[in-house]
Amino acid sequence: MTARFFLRPQDLLFILVMALLILVVLPMSLDIFRLNLVGKYLTYAFVALGLVLCWGDAGILSLGQGIFFGLGGYCMAMFLELEGSTPEATKIQSTPGIPDFMDWNQITELPWFWKPFHSFIFTLFAIPLVPMALAFVIGLAMFKRRVGGTYFAIITQAFAAILTILIIGQQGYTGGVNGITDLRTLLGWDIRPDHAKLVLYFVNAGLLLACIVFAYWVRASKLGRILVAMRDREDRVRFSGYDVANFKIFVFCLAAGLAAIGGAMFTLQVGFMSPYFVGIVPSIDLVILCAVGGRNSVLGAVYGALLVNWARTTFSEDMPQLWLFAMGGLFIAVVMFFPGGLAGLYRDHLEPALGRLFGGRAPTPPGSPETVTSMVEQPR
Amino acid sequence: MIFGYSFGDLGSILAMQGFAGLILFSVYVLMALGLAVIFGQMGVINMAHGEFMILGAYVTYLCSHLFTAYLPGLFAIYFFVAVLLAFAAAFALGLLVEWAMIRHLYRRPLDTLLATWGLSLVLQQLYRSIFGAREVGVELPDWMMGSQHLTDTIEVPINGLLVMGLTTIITIGVFLLIYRSNWGKRIRAVMQNRTMAAAVGIDTEFVDRVTFGVGCGIAGVAGSAFTMIGSTSPTAGQLYIVDTFLVVVFGGAASLLGTIASAFSISQTQSTIEFFLSGSMAKVLTLLAVVGILMLRPQGLFVLKVRR
Numbered sequence: 001m002t003a004r005f006f007l008r009p010q011d012l013l014f015i016l017v018m019a020l021l022i023l024v025v026l027p028m029s030l031d032i033f034r035l036n037l038v039g040k041y042l043t044y045a046f047v048a049l050g051l052v053l054c055w056g057d058a059g060i061l062s063l064g065q066g067i068f069f070g071l072g073g074y075c076m077a078m079f080l081e082l083e084g085s086t087p088e089a090t091k092i093q094s095t096p097g098i099p100d101f102m103d104w105n106q107i108t109e110l111p112w113f114w115k116p117f118h119s120f121i122f123t124l125f126a127i128p129l130v131p132m133a134l135a136f137v138i139g140l141a142m143f144k145r146r147v148g149g150t151y152f153a154i155i156t157q158a159f160a161a162i163l164t165i166l167i168i169g170q171q172g173y174t175g176g177v178n179g180i181t182d183l184r185t186l187l188g189w190d191i192r193p194d195h196a197k198l199v200l201y202f203v204n205a206g207l208l209l210a211c212i213v214f215a216y217w218v219r220a221s222k223l224g225r226i227l228v229a230m231r232d233r234e235d236r237v238r239f240s241g242y243d244v245a246n247f248k249i250f251v252f253c254l255a256a257g258l259a260a261i262g263g264a265m266f267t268l269q270v271g272f273m274s275p276y277f278v279g280i281v282p283s284i285d286l287v288i289l290c291a292v293g294g295r296n297s298v299l300g301a302v303y304g305a306l307l308v309n310w311a312r313t314t315f316s317e318d319m320p321q322l323w324l325f326a327m328g329g330l331f332i333a334v335v336m337f338f339p340g341g342l343a344g345l346y347r348d349h350l351e352p353a354l355g356r357l358f359g360g361r362a363p364t365p366p367g368s369p370e371t372v373t374s375m376v377e378q379p380r
Numbered sequence: 381m382i383f384g385y386s387f388g389d390l391g392s393i394l395a396m397q398g399f400a401g402l403i404l405f406s407v408y409v410l411m412a413l414g415l416a417v418i419f420g421q422m423g424v425i426n427m428a429h430g431e432f433m434i435l436g437a438y439v440t441y442l443c444s445h446l447f448t449a450y451l452p453g454l455f456a457i458y459f460f461v462a463v464l465l466a467f468a469a470a471f472a473l474g475l476l477v478e479w480a481m482i483r484h485l486y487r488r489p490l491d492t493l494l495a496t497w498g499l500s501l502v503l504q505q506l507y508r509s510i511f512g513a514r515e516v517g518v519e520l521p522d523w524m525m526g527s528q529h530l531t532d533t534i535e536v537p538i539n540g541l542l543v544m545g546l547t548t549i550i551t552i553g554v555f556l557l558i559y560r561s562n563w564g565k566r567i568r569a570v571m572q573n574r575t576m577a578a579a580v581g582i583d584t585e586f587v588d589r590v591t592f593g594v595g596c597g598i599a600g601v602a603g604s605a606f607t608m609i610g611s612t613s614p615t616a617g618q619l620y621i622v623d624t625f626l627v628v629v630f631g632g633a634a635s636l637l638g639t640i641a642s643a644f645s646i647s648q649t650q651s652t653i654e655f656f657l658s659g660s661m662a663k664v665l666t667l668l669a670v671v672g673i674l675m676l677r678p679q680g681l682f683v684l685k686v687r688r
Contacts, residue, residue, distance in 0.1 A: 061490045061493070063493075141675035141676075142675065142678070145675075145678045146678075147678040149489060149490065150423075150425050150489045150490065150493060151629060151678065153425075153490065153493060154425075154622075154625045154626070154629055155629075155671060155674060155675075157622055157625070158622055158625075158626055158667055158670070158671050159671065161622045161667065162664055162667045162668060162671070165660050165663050165664050165667075166660075166664050168660065169658060169660030169661055169664065280618075280622060281618070284494075284497055287494065288494070291494060321505065321508070321509065324501045324502065324504060324505035324508075325501075325502055325505050327498070327501050328498040328499060328500070328501030328502035328503075328505070329498065329502065330498065331494055331495060331497055331498020331499075331501065332481065332495050332498040332499060332502075334494075335485070335488075335491045335492075335494050335495040335498070336481065336484060336485070336495060339488075339491065
């Protein structure tokens with residue numbers, strides 16, 4: 001049997017539309033300030049992608065994705081900070097050559113875990129691997145003992161709390177509550193001017209598209225099907241001889257790695273990293289991005305990230321007091337009235353309507369095998 | 381001599397820190413009891429639990445102002461009225477929330493978690509709109525202020541003693557309610573086997589609703605007690621929610637005794653470490669220890685022996 005290409009024609013079309021939107025339409029229609037904001041939103045989309053795989057497909061709700069986003073961001077920030085803290089640039093400090101906040105906290109030597117971040121190659125590897133290692137440890141401990149569902153959610157949340165308190169408390173080593181700020185150059189290249197932001201935006205968008213295709217590939221593979229099977233009937237998968245725990249650990253690590261890439265791109269585009277992004281509140285906010293877009297749709301999650309954050313910015317600029325009401329209402333509405341999110345709405349209402357419009361055929365119930373083939377063969 | 385303190389000093393320090401730990405313990409128990417009823421018995425994750433607590437705190441705050449303005453003669457006992465009102469308010473809101481939201485989501489625990497998080501955001505903003513974003517404190521009657529000297533070096537604050545007394549009463553009440561009353565029997569029957577409970581004539585929907593309400597009501601009382609030792613702000617509830625969940629999970633979700641034991645060990649560990657290291661490190665070490673133990677023993681300290 002020859003392997004079928006993992007993207008169906010209609011998937012390809014949707015990805016192209018997305019690429020058109022973030023590579024052409026948005027850069028042409030927005031000024032650089034707004035585009036930088038969109039770039040920031042898109043970094044959250046990496047996390048939402050991971051959550052689609054981890055939560056939507058495998059049914060593992062992690063309320064600690066902020067940990068991985070933050071760790072990825074901190075790895076990047078540590079490299080940039082060290083690059084900026086050359087002995088010449090910091091010669092007014094009592095100990096030149098270390099980041100300024102360390103000097104303020106009477107630390108006279110670079111801590112050991114900072115030292116490897118002098119190397120760019122090491123940093124590139126550390127960005128996904130450090131968060132994945134943590135995810136592996138958490139996953140190993142929890143899933144091997146068949147802990148899942150709400151318990152897992154609470155434990156991941158506890159980790160987010162622990163890490164936030166730790167980062168804030170160890171001010172001398174981490175920059176404390178302010179985080180690592182005032183990051184300026186990447187390998188000698190200034191990341192602050194407008195054209196640098198433009199370049200970073202496109203790098204970010206390109207990476208995101210690559211990750212989207214990767215997520216499609218994972219979902220179309222056998223692994224993706226096992227994940228869904230695990231979510232729906234864990235026992236049967238186990239009885240069929242699969243080690244459920246290993247698959248869960250794998251997908252949890254994958255989601256962590258994706259979140260970390262987002263975090264690193266966030267640091268690059270925004271120029272700082274703070275413990276706020278590690279905490280409980282942003283971690284749950286990241287889940288809602290995925291829920292609004294559609295927990296079972298890769299592209300839906302990206303649209304969710306864009307829409308929710310755009311709404312957040314608009315609301316907090318114009319009527320900040322309404323934002324929490326809107327956000328809270330959004331949580332409740334998504335969960336209670338349209339659990340499929342935007343993608344679910346599209347699938348249930350818009351797609352059959354479009355099918356009628358173009359196909360001229362009565363729509364079949366979504367999900368039946370006939371729908372799938374008819375959509376594939378649909379002329380456009 | 382240890383850490384530069386003599387043994388007499390060390391004894392006093394241990395006693396005082398122990399007492400500080402006991403107050404923390406009481407607050408943990410009060411918060412965790414409501415959660416133990418809702419999460420432990422019903423399996424519902426209520427992320428808005430902290431906001432129900434803050435509701436109780438604001439009711440107490442309102443009470444203290446109303447009594448100062450209209451019933452200054454009865455100010456000495458306003459706190460007890462406030463506790464009852466706090467329970468009533470949180471209970472009523474709990475019933476409403478169960479009816480409007482929770483009952484539709486019993487089959488989807490993870491979604492309940494998200495929906496109640498949304499609820500907590502809405503409530504926070506509501507408190508902020510009504511009471512303002514700043515922290516508020518209540519006026520305590522004179523007899524509740526000050527402290528009791530036990531020896532020359534050991535003194536205990538009276539409001540701390542009151543919190544502990546209140547905790548004891550509520551704990552005994554919840555214990556009697558769940559393990560000794562007919563009502564508790566129904567709650568446990570519904571939680572253990574919903575279908576069979578319905579088959580023998582228990583109105584399971586009604587039991588769910590009132591159980592949720594009672595859990596929220598206890599949170600309201602916790603909030604009321606909380607005003608005696610700290611100030612209230614719209615987002616204060618969020619600070620405690622993770623701790624409280626950990627207390628319940630650590631103790632073994634379905635066991636009241638476990639909840640109390642875990643609240644005790646967590647609070648004592650934290651307040652003891654706090655004296656020797658910084659507050660944040662104490663918290664980190666305590667939480668790490670709890671999470672570490674949970675990884676080795678995910679079912680918690682005390683487990684009901686049931687076949688799954």
